[in-house]
Amino acid sequence: MGATTLITVAPTGAESAKADVPALPVTLDELVQTAKECEAAGAAVIHVHIRDDDARPTLDPSRLRDTVTALRESTGLIVQLSTGGAVTDPYEDRLRVLDAEPDMCSLTCGTVNFGDDVFMNPWPFMVELYKRTQELEVVPEFELFDLGHVAALHRLLDKHGLPYGGHVHCDLVMGVPGGMPGDARSLVAAVEALPSGATWAATGIGRTSLPVMFAALSAGGHLRVGMEDTVTFAKGQPVTANVKLVVRAAQAATLAQRPPMSPADARALLKTKA
Ligand code: KMH
Ligand code: ZN
Numbered sequence: 666m667g668a669t670t671l672i673t674v675a676p677t678g679a680e681s682a683k684a685d686v687p688a689l690p691v692t693l694d695e696l697v698q699t700a701k702e703c704e705a706a707g708a709a710v711i712h713v714h715i716r717d718d719d720a721r722p723t724l725d726p727s728r729l730r731d732t733v734t735a736l737r738e739s740t741g742l743i744v745q746l747s748t749g750g751a752v753t754d755p756y757e758d759r760l761r762v763l764d765a766e767p768d769m770c771s772l773t774c775g776t777v778n779f780g781d782d783v784f785m786n787p788w789p790f791m792v793e794l795y796k797r798t799q800e801l802e803v804v805p806e807f808e809l810f811d812l813g814h815v816a817a818l819h820r821l822l823d824k825h826g827l828p829y830g831g832h833v834h835c836d837l838v839m840g841v842p843g844g845m846p847g848d849a850r851s852l853v854a855a856v857e858a859l860p861s862g863a864t865w866a867a868t869g870i871g872r873t874s875l876p877v878m879f880a881a882l883s884a885g886g887h888l889r890v891g892m893e894d895t896v897t898f899a900k901g902q903p904v905t906a907n908v909k910l911v912v913r914a915a916q917a918a919t920l921a922q923r924p925p926m927s928p929a930d931a932r933a934l935l936k937t938k939a
Contacts, residue, residue: 669926670918671887671934673836673866674703675712676907678893679722679751686896688905691716693735700740702908707915707925710743711736712771712806714750714893722751724758729765741928743937745769745806748794752782756790763794763801768937770798771836772805774814774821778843784810788817795821799829804937807835810844815858822860830936833863836889837881840873847873849880856884864934868894878914882921890914
């Protein structure tokens with residue numbers, strides 16, 4: 666088998682309002698439908714944020730459990746729950762996300778300015794979350810918004826050992842106002858600093874989506890796309906469905922001679938439990 670590209674879809678996020686972005690999947694039905702379409706288009710992992718009945722971000726434990734169950738019943742996607750939540754979510758709620766028994770969870774390796782807000786990930790929180798992933802056998806995806814986060818990842822691995830499954834997988838989240846820029850030279854700088862043997866994906870926020878996608882493909886990385894990260898398909902063209910971003914990523918990956926990776930191959934790569 667030739668080289669393939671792991672595509673993660675991040676369909677919802679915590680930042681956009683349904684009123685502003687009507688195509689955002691916010692109900693369980695909308696999320697499941699989106700997940701099925703994106704799997705058919707080449708996604709292997711889904712990075713999940715959920716909303717309440719008023720379409721506001723929530724980390725409600727029973728909703729998270731129901732979401733994991735529904736996605737498992739309807740798709741073969743690897744289910745990765747966000748532990749980042751929204752910038753206002755307390756640490757305890759973010760730690761409790763793992764009780765929903767996802768395959769994977771995000772683990773951000775440091776605090777970062779996040780537009781006008783601050784996304785808090787102090788060292789003791791990172792460590793506690795990491796230990797929980799190890800105990801509960803959940804594979805973490807290390808979210809790196811800045812070069813300093815790569816240094817913190819090294820420190821985490823040095824002090825607390827390898828993640829569950831033994832494989833290190835990272836996601837460079839680029840172009841956040843306050844984090845590393847979404848351009849090729851920043852991507853290369855971050856990739857060169859990663860732990861040896863780590864695999865990585867990259868995503869660019871907003872207008873950095875395409876430059877980061879092409880830089881990641883050129884540098885041998887994997888991709889994350891979705892309406893969490895960009896709600897504009899091209900200048901002046903709102904995204905009307907997450908699947909369109911996955912289709913575009915799958916086309917670009919295929920053109921780069923690394924077509925989409927199946928969920929089964931992604932499970933083998935990431936060493937998830939099931
Ligand atoms: N919503 C952001 C504050 C994650 O999912 O782990 C954090 C975020 C990262 O989206
Ligand atoms: Zn997220």
